Amino acid sequence: MVSEMYDIKEYYEAKNLEQALETLAADPGLTVVAGGTDVLIKMHHGRIEKARLLSIRRIASLAGITVGADVTIGIGPLATFTRLSRDEQIKENLPILVEAALSMGGPQIRNVATIGGNICNGATSADSAPTLFALNARLVLKSKKDERIVPINEFYLGPGKVDLLPGEILTEIRIDPADYRGFGGHYIKFSMRKAMDIATLGVAVTCRLAGGDAFADVRIGLGVAGPTPLRCREAEEFARGKVVSAETIAEIGRLAVKSTRARTSWRASREYREHLVVELVQRALKTAVVRAGGVEIA
Amino acid sequence: MSYQVIGKSVKRVDAVAKVTGKAKYTGDFVEKDMLVGKILRSPYAHARVKRINTEKARALPGVEAVLTCADVPHIKFATAGHPYALDPEHRDIEDRLILTDKARFVGDAVAAVVARDELTAAEALKLIEVEYEELPSLLSVEAALAEDAPAIHEDRPDNVIASGGYAYGDLEKSMQESDLIFEGEYETGIVQHCQLENHNSYAYVDGENRIVIVSSTQIPHIVRRVVGQALGIPWGRIRVIKPYVGGGFGSKQDVCLEPLNAVMTLAVGGRPVRLELTREECMIDTRTRHAIKYKIKTGVSRDGKINAVHITAISNNGAYASHGHAIASSGGAKFRYLYTPQAMKYEPRTVYTNLPVAGAMRAYGCPQIFFAFESHLDEIARALNMDPIALREKNLVQVGHKDPLSDTRVLSCGIRECIARGRELIQWDRKKALYKNQTGDRRRGLGMACFSYQSGTFPHNLEVAGARIVLNQDGSVQLQIGATEIGQGSDTVFAQMVAEVLGITVDMVHVISTQDTDVTPFDPGAYASRQTYVTGMAVRKAALEVKEKILDFVRGMTDIPAGALDLREGNVVYAHSGEVVMPLAEVAMQSYYDPVFSSPITSDVSNNARINAMPYGATFAEVEVDIKTGKIEVLELFNIHDSGKIINHQLAEGQVYGGAAMGVGYALYEQLLFDEKTGRPLNNNLLDYKLPTIMDIPDIKAVFVETNEPTGPFGAKALGEPPAITPAPAIRNAVLDATGVAFRRLPLNPQHVFEKLKEAGLLDRDGE
Amino acid sequence: MLKRISFTVNEQEVSMEVDVRESLLEVLRNRLGYTGAKKGCGVGECGACTVLVDDTPIDSCIYLAVWADGKKIRTVEGLAKNGELTEVQKAFVDEGAVQCGFCTPGLIMTTTALVERGEKLSREEIKRELSGHFCRCTGYKQILHAAEKCLNNICKSNEGQQVNREDN
Numbered sequence A: 001m002v003s004e005m006y007d008i009k010e011y012y013e014a015k016n017l018e019q020a021l022e023t024l025a026a027d028p029g030l031t032v033v034a035g036g037t038d039v040l041i042k043m044h045h046g047r048i049e050k051a052r053l054l055s056i057r058r059i060a061s062l063a064g065i066t067v068g069a070d071v072t073i074g075i076g077p078l079a080t081f082t083r084l085s086r087d088e089q090i091k092e093n094l095p096i097l098v099e100a101a102l103s104m105g106g107p108q109i110r111n112v113a114t115i116g117g118n119i120c121n122g123a124t125s126a127d128s129a130p131t132l133f134a135l136n137a138r139l140v141l142k143s144k145k146d147e148r149i150v151p152i153n154e155f156y157l158g159p160g161k162v163d164l165l166p167g168e169i170l171t172e173i174r175i176d177p178a179d180y181r182g183f184g185g186h187y188i189k190f191s192m193r194k195a196m197d198i199a200t201l202g203v204a205v206t207c208r209l210a211g212g213d214a215f216a217d218v219r220i221g222l223g224v225a226g227p228t229p230l231r232c233r234e235a236e237e238f239a240r241g242k243v244v245s246a247e248t249i250a251e252i253g254r255l256a257v258k259s260t261r262a263r264t265s266w267r268a269s270r271e272y273r274e275h276l277v278v279e280l281v282q283r284a285l286k287t288a289v290v291r292a293g294g295v296e297i298a
Numbered sequence B: 001m002s003y004q005v006i007g008k009s010v011k012r013v014d015a016v017a018k019v020t021g022k023a024k025y026t027g028d029f030v031e032k033d034m035l036v037g038k039i040l041r042s043p044y045a046h047a048r049v050k051r052i053n054t055e056k057a058r059a060l061p062g063v064e065a066v067l068t069c070a071d072v073p074h075i076k077f078a079t080a081g082h083p084y085a086l087d088p089e090h091r092d093i094e095d096r097l098i099l100t101d102k103a104r105f106v107g108d109a110v111a112a113v114v115a116r117d118e119l120t121a122a123e124a125l126k127l128i129e130v131e132y133e134e135l136p137s138l139l140s141v142e143a144a145l146a147e148d149a150p151a152i153h154e155d156r157p158d159n160v161i162a163s164g165g166y167a168y169g170d171l172e173k174s175m176q177e178s179d180l181i182f183e184g185e186y187e188t189g190i191v192q193h194c195q196l197e198n199h200n201s202y203a204y205v206d207g208e209n210r211i212v213i214v215s216s217t218q219i220p221h222i223v224r225r226v227v228g229q230a231l232g233i234p235w236g237r238i239r240v241i242k243p244y245v246g247g248g249f250g251s252k253q254d255v256c257l258e259p260l261n262a263v264m265t266l267a268v269g270g271r272p273v274r275l276e277l278t279r280e281e282c283m284i285d286t287r288t289r290h291a292i293k294y295k296i297k298t299g300v301s302r303d304g305k306i307n308a309v310h311i312t313a314i315s316n317n318g319a320y321a322s323h324g325h326a327i328a329s330s331g332g333a334k335f336r337y338l339y340t341p342q343a344m345k346y347e348p349r350t351v352y353t354n355l356p357v358a359g360a361m362r363a364y365g366c367p368q369i370f371f372a373f374e375s376h377l378d379e380i381a382r383a384l385n386m387d388p389i390a391l392r393e394k395n396l397v398q399v400g401h402k403d404p405l406s407d408t409r410v411l412s413c414g415i416r417e418c419i420a421r422g423r424e425l426i427q428w429d430r431k432k433a434l435y436k437n438q439t440g441d442r443r444r445g446l447g448m449a450c451f452s453y454q455s456g457t458f459p460h461n462l463e464v465a466g467a468r469i470v471l472n473q474d475g476s477v478q479l480q481i482g483a484t485e486i487g488q489g490s491d492t493v494f495a496q497m498v499a500e501v502l503g504i505t506v507d508m509v510h511v512i513s514t515q516d517t518d519v520t521p522f523d524p525g526a527y528a529s530r531q532t533y534v535t536g537m538a539v540r541k542a543a544l545e546v547k548e549k550i551l552d553f554v555r556g557m558t559d560i561p562a563g564a565l566d567l568r569e570g571n572v573v574y575a576h577s578g579e580v581v582m583p584l585a586e587v588a589m590q591s592y593y594d595p596v597f598s599s600p601i602t603s604d605v606s607n608n609a610r611i612n613a614m615p616y617g618a619t620f621a622e623v624e625v626d627i628k629t630g631k632i633e634v635l636e637l638f639n640i641h642d643s644g645k646i647i648n649h650q651l652a653e654g655q656v657y658g659g660a661a662m663g664v665g666y667a668l669y670e671q672l673l674f675d676e677k678t679g680r681p682l683n684n685n686l687l688d689y690k691l692p693t694i695m696d697i698p699d700i701k702a703v704f705v706e707t708n709e710p711t712g713p714f715g716a717k718a719l720g721e722p723p724a725i726t727p728a729p730a731i732r733n734a735v736l737d738a739t740g741v742a743f744r745r746l747p748l749n750p751q752h753v754f755e756k757l758k759e760a761g762l763l764d765r766d767g768e
Numbered sequence C: 001m002l003k004r005i006s007f008t009v010n011e012q013e014v015s016m017e018v019d020v021r022e023s024l025l026e027v028l029r030n031r032l033g034y035t036g037a038k039k040g041c042g043v044g045e046c047g048a049c050t051v052l053v054d055d056t057p058i059d060s061c062i063y064l065a066v067w068a069d070g071k072k073i074r075t076v077e078g079l080a081k082n083g084e085l086t087e088v089q090k091a092f093v094d095e096g097a098v099q100c101g102f103c104t105p106g107l108i109m110t111t112t113a114l115v116e117r118g119e120k121l122s123r124e125e126i127k128r129e130l131s132g133h134f135c136r137c138t139g140y141k142q143i144l145h146a147a148e149k150c151l152n153n154i155c156k157s158n159e160g161q162q163v164n165r166e167d168n
């Protein structure tokens, strides 16, 4: 029979989180699979061979989106990008995440790809990452014995490498009210195509204003500006307390580059990416200012 | 002339099959116990295969055969989808082996496996041990043409496949007499067809010991011949069947899989073997569009009359000849029908390199040469301070123009009207004035470009076409043609032609969309925009013959002279009044079952079209350039075509939208990239190769200027390929208009645009 | 590794053993004969393999067959009833949205899901919803027209229903 198959040696399906953690504790070599849009592609290209998979996709408790009493937002790692883009809570509280979600892949991919998979895959081009960086997201990582909370800024260790210990599963992405209330934000995915494309650069900027005309807080998360997603601390520091003006914003754009470690690849040169950082950070910030209640800066 | 069916937007005859999933493509057929074939590809761009050890692969359970160069016929063959030429001088270059002992590009097939399933086949490929001797790889035409470059093919020591061009007039004199001389260099990229259905075939040996190959091909009859040649067996022993095809655009006008597939089934005792390429394979081991570099020198008088044109070109053919020099050659030949310099010289060279094989792709060499020349013309217009339209209008051909180098004459030509329509639709004069002297970060511009093309390949190649019609008992007909439907809509257009001649409705014409070389009339296939024009002649001829036979039969029944009769609305009628003599179905029944005169009505004709006709057209584009990021947005795009009489407007518009979209991709997004050192493909998948999505294509508008081509069936000329020719130069010229920067290389992707704008100082304002 | 799964395909109950290595696309095409779903890439890029899982369009080439357990699968073969084309299929025919037809089944499934969702969408939103399908033949224009045509009809018929309800 002619049938193209995935090189899967073993396959397990967890019914609930306990079972998943149990299975993973007993056999930490299993590869967790959620939507599979990264894992299966790697198999197709032979980058994962003789896979041993643990599917967590049927664990309903990991798919929810909740807002706690203290208005901390909890996003289940199995929330798909489609779900994120249509969720009323997310739309109301984290519109920038909706922008990021809709910029990702195409509809069929968004219908299965999960935000947890996006993060845990460790790619610098992950479209949710710059935004989650700007939102100071915290990741809840559980193993059979332990639970720890890691800020997303510390989660990425290198290209394709994240701080997941053997036996651990990402069970929630948390965003504190202090990191989104009163902020305006904007995500720009710069890519050649308007859909079905990997970012040449991902720029997420959020900001809060003080007294309407000064920056209280600016946060800049970038994707593909280095081997991992990153924040632009120097530019953010500079912004604090500065009057909102074209000059300030231009300076923020220029300073943002200092935090980047872009490299030249066949996809884009370092020079071009750095140029884009300067330009797009400004553009994203200008939109974010308006959304934070400020005036439009030409 | 008034027609009943011609010129109407009748629905595609295959639309229902395609929206219900009933249309069967090559991959949709399953034979019992089908095996899977897979190819082992060279990781090196240029390397001799010193030794292959297949022992471990053969030992793997589930592996049925392992093939290397030594196990398959060692006959060099040509793959190009051209009709066979009796004249050996005119044949395509025979430089390919079914499996090679010398790899000439990354991905070249050095061995193959037949196994019970994909995974086993893939596993077996890994077990084949190949020892290579690496050779210097020649990854650019410059490297291939260097003095000390090694030969990619032994019988072409200089790596030049061919260099024939043409010349007419006294070039030197005409240059000297010109007030001004302009020079420019232009370059196009390598792109790929990306038809949605990858190359796919399966083969088995039938009960009569013949090899049956079901293949997604544009050229079933040519496949049969080439498989026969490659295997060294009589052509009659091969049967090729073409089901529905999911697009080709030229990549399936070449014999890519079938000889190997035939060898595979022979290696397993005739059991069915499927050979299907993955997208990654398809993008490197079928065909690509030639990247061509041009140098143009043009002599012009001060008032814009083009006196002399000298074009030299180097065409990057990749590792094997395929269509070879025919691409550069044909582009140059089609170019001759647009402008009228007194003297012209065209010197193309086609060169082997260690890159994937370039072959036929929609508009066959024309997107390249028109990108170069139409870009060049806009630079001349700027230098002369002339409107680009005015410059072109001064130099366009007219009806009656005779090609200085052949007997071909222009008998219909709507290019002036096309330009006039475009100018008005895009509001050229108003916007040109509006967009003068812009300084902002977003700048707009207008551009246009013109083309000429041909309808089929005469006089270069044979243009024979076959059609067969059978009148059924109910007055409907079956139509068989040798030319293939691959999505372009030819089956529907043929049905319209038959319906028109026989006075019946299109649903009474049953088109057999499958070609089977055992039963279908001979026709080389789908290419060169030849079908409506060339095959259309055969279809019309077949229909006229059936009509004549019907009327003659009625004369036998009624004694009314055939000349007094006609066919209308399913009836035989008096020609002068339309009065019904009898329903066509009645004639049909009599023709089958009359005890004395029974003689079912059929026709089976061939037509050798020893003529050609030139379609024309222009693209008008408006763009906005985001100066800071280098992104170009196409705001408007009009493609205006003179393709003679349009047989079916809806289908014709579809061809224009699709072709122009391909042109937009060519202009802005698409390029197949290779590692500069190793020649490894970098983006041979649809995520990294930037095929445009629905969000990236502007609202393209299709406009037709309908002329009447006296040589074409119902006045028609070619349309399929031309829409892809001029979007790129029109967009490029619009960018020049917007920014003042002359781009000379495709594609105009954001980084390329950024770099050029920076070089031109347009980003300097912020001191960057 | 084999697993028994149960699901429906076009309302037919199916219970079968699948190899855990198989994609839903391969099972539909090669085991069950639903060849309407096409393979253009096998890695989620082209959309030719799109089918509806619980009425949601997904790329069936990167969806393991075992994941279909308990799900409702719909393919292009299940749309027309008694030879009567659906509005979406008719719109694709009438608008000339079909050329080679290889992308067509996938696009029809996505459009069907959109129509069934019943939301009013702008032209740009419709484009975004169709952006997971490559088509090399059509330049997308007539596809967009077909989708707009049936989405507009839906909106019209929704409005009609509302008017009726108010009338009652």
Ligand SMILES: Cc1cc2nc3c(=O)[nH]c(=O)nc-3n(C[C@H](O)[C@H](O)[C@H](O)COP(=O)(O)OP(=O)(O)OC[C@H]3O[C@@H](n4cnc5c(N)ncnc54)[C@H](O)[C@@H]3O)c2cc1C
Binding pocket: A031, A032, A033, A034, A035, A036, A037, A038, A039, A040, A041, A056, A077, A078, A103, A104, A105, A106, A109, A112, A113, A114, A115, A116, A117, A118, A119, A120, A121, A125, A126, A127, A128, A164, A168, A169, A170, A171, A196, A197, A198, A199, B687, C043, C044, C045
């Ligand atoms: C055609 C196509 C287009 C794409 N376009 C984009 C794009 O535009 N932008 C973008 O960012 N990405 C894109 N992707 C990549 C991919 O879809 C995303 O990264 C997606 O979010 C991955 O999610 P998933 O659920 O499918 O992950 P999976 O493939 O299931 O898993 C990905 C990785 O995360 C691990 N993992 C998953 N969930 C958990 C968990 N809860 N705990 C611990 N580890 C876990 C897995 O072990 C694996 O290593 C695209 C992919 C394809 C095929």
Ligand code: FES
Binding pocket: C038, C039, C040, C041, C042, C043, C044, C045, C046, C047, C048, C049, C050, C059, C060, C061, C062
């Ligand atoms: S075959 Fe599934 S997306 Fe291409």
Ligand code: FES
Binding pocket: B196, B246, B247, B487, C097, C098, C099, C100, C101, C102, C103, C104, C134, C135, C136, C137, C138
């Ligand atoms: S119709 Fe051919 S790919 Fe869409």
